[in-house]
Amino acid sequence: MDGIQDRDMKNPDFISYELAAANRKLIIDSPKIMAILNCTPDSFYDGGRFNAIDSAIERGLKLLADGADILDIGGQSTRPGAAKIDAEEEWKRIGAVIQGIINRRPDAWISVDTFHAEIARRALDFGAAMINDVSSGTLDPAMFRVVAQYNTPLVLMHMQGTPKTMQDAPHYEDPVEDVYRWLENRVNAAHEAGIQDVIVDVGFGFGKSLEDNYALLAGLDRFLELEVPILVGLSRKSMIWKALDGTPETALNGTTATHAWALERGAHILRVHDVIAAKETVALHAMLRPRRP
Numbered sequence: 335m336d337g338i339q340d341r342d343m344k345n346p347d348f349i350s351y352e353l354a355a356a357n358r359k360l361i362i363d364s365p366k367i368m369a370i371l372n373c374t375p376d377s378f379y380d381g382g383r384f385n386a387i388d389s390a391i392e393r394g395l396k397l398l399a400d401g402a403d404i405l406d407i408g409g410q411s412t413r414p415g416a417a418k419i420d421a422e423e424e425w426k427r428i429g430a431v432i433q434g435i436i437n438r439r440p441d442a443w444i445s446v447d448t449f450h451a452e453i454a455r456r457a458l459d460f461g462a463a464m465i466n467d468v469s470s471g472t473l474d475p476a477m478f479r480v481v482a483q484y485n486t487p488l489v490l491m492h493m494q495g496t497p498k499t500m501q502d503a504p505h506y507e508d509p510v511e512d513v514y515r516w517l518e519n520r521v522n523a524a525h526e527a528g529i530q531d532v533i534v535d536v537g538f539g540f541g542k543s544l545e546d547n548y549a550l551l552a553g554l555d556r557f558l559e560l561e562v563p564i565l566v567g568l569s570r571k572s573m574i575w576k577a578l579d580g581t582p583e584t585a586l587n588g589t590t591a592t593h594a595w596a597l598e599r600g601a602h603i604l605r606v607h608d609v610i611a612a613k614e615t616v617a618l619h620a621m622l623r624p625r626r627p
Contacts, residue, residue, distance in 0.1 A: 347623060351563045351602065353531045355463035355486045360403070360443055362563055365597055365616045368445065368605040369394075369402035370569065373427040374411045391434040398435075398442055400609040404464070407432055407457075408447030412468050412540070417498060421450040429456065436461045445489070451476035458484045466565075468493055468540065470520040482528035489533045489565055490520045494541025509546040510553035513537070514560075521560055533603065535565040539573055547573040551592060554599035563602035568592045570607055590615050 353360040360366070371394045394405050409427030410419055428446070435442060445464040446457040451474045454465045458480075466489040471477040481488045492513045494504050506512045517534050524532045534557060536550045557564050568574065574588035575581055590611055593604050597619045606612040 349558065349600065353487045358463060362602050364620070365601060366403040366603045367401065367609055367612050368404040368406050368565065368603050369397035369609050370605060370607050371397065371405055371407045373407065373409045373431055387430045387434065390431045394431065394435045395438060397609055398439055401613050402609045404443045404445050404603070405435065406445040406447050406466055406605060410448060421452045424448065424450060424453050425456060432457055432460050432462060449473040449477065451480045455480045458486060465489065467491065478524060478527035478529060485530065487531035487533060488524060488529050489535055490517060490524060491535035491540065492516055492537040504541045504543055504546060506546060509542065509549040510556050513550060514556055517557070518560060521562060533563045533565050534560055535567060538568055539571045544573055544577060551595060554596060554601065558600045564600060565603040565605060566596040566601040567605040568596065569605060586611060594619055
């Protein structure tokens with residue numbers, strides 16, 4: 335992947351952002367890859383594969399070596415129907431993994447996928463750089479206060495319901511406009527709470543029908559109007575494999591196609607299971623655009 339990493343992939347139409355965490359910065363001047371590290375027994379694709387501490391650390395280091403710009407570590411499954419675990423159990427799954435990866439890769443930009451403010455606080459104390467909250471601070475009202483205190487970026491994701499109930503009967507008058515207005519409200523609330531850097535995620539598969547998901551993908555460029563980076567989580571999701579009568583294991587080709595469509599609509603961060611395939615998609619998409627001198 336060295337050739338891809340050495341390319342000038344800057345796109346004159348791409349809206350750049352700079353994220354700050356502690357004394358570090360992440361400059362998003364081209365699409366970035368966020369790799370998924372699930373330390374859970376029941377995630378929809380890789381549940382149980384990396385829930386042992388040593389194997390999770392090695393997997394995280396491999397994802398970084400493959401070229402991930404961000405490593406997103408989670409200990410709470412948010413697949414449809416997933417039961418909520420308490421903060422202590424979540425920390426048992428991820429605390430040593432975060433520490434082990436940072437000890438060996440102190441330069442790594444670590445994101446922690448959690449909706450517990452206490453987990454966010456502990457992770458940031460360990461050296462994590464960003465929090466990814468699928469509830470946008472609605473499941474734990476202390477989340478905004480913690481993130482603001484540490485002056486770190488926060489991903490705000492849209493979800494209708496909770497992971498346990500979100501796919502029971504999702505309904506929207508207009509998926510794009512309804513999700514846009516909800517995220518606009520949460521972005522404003524986060525800024526008012528003192529959070530400087532926020533990223534938005536429309537929440538593909540989180541309280542959406544198949545048709546809702548594709549309406550959101552088609553209208554993704556609408557969310558550029560929020561003037562914050564857009565994170566896209568499409569990797570191997572049911573909106574891909576159900577449409578193709580497949581399984582999560584057969585959904586890499588469909589993931590690549592939907593990633594390309596998301597990039598064409600302005601996505602800044604792709605949250606993925608397959609880093610190398612995603613980096614190739616970003617590199618090939620860049621070839622469609624003129625480069626800056």
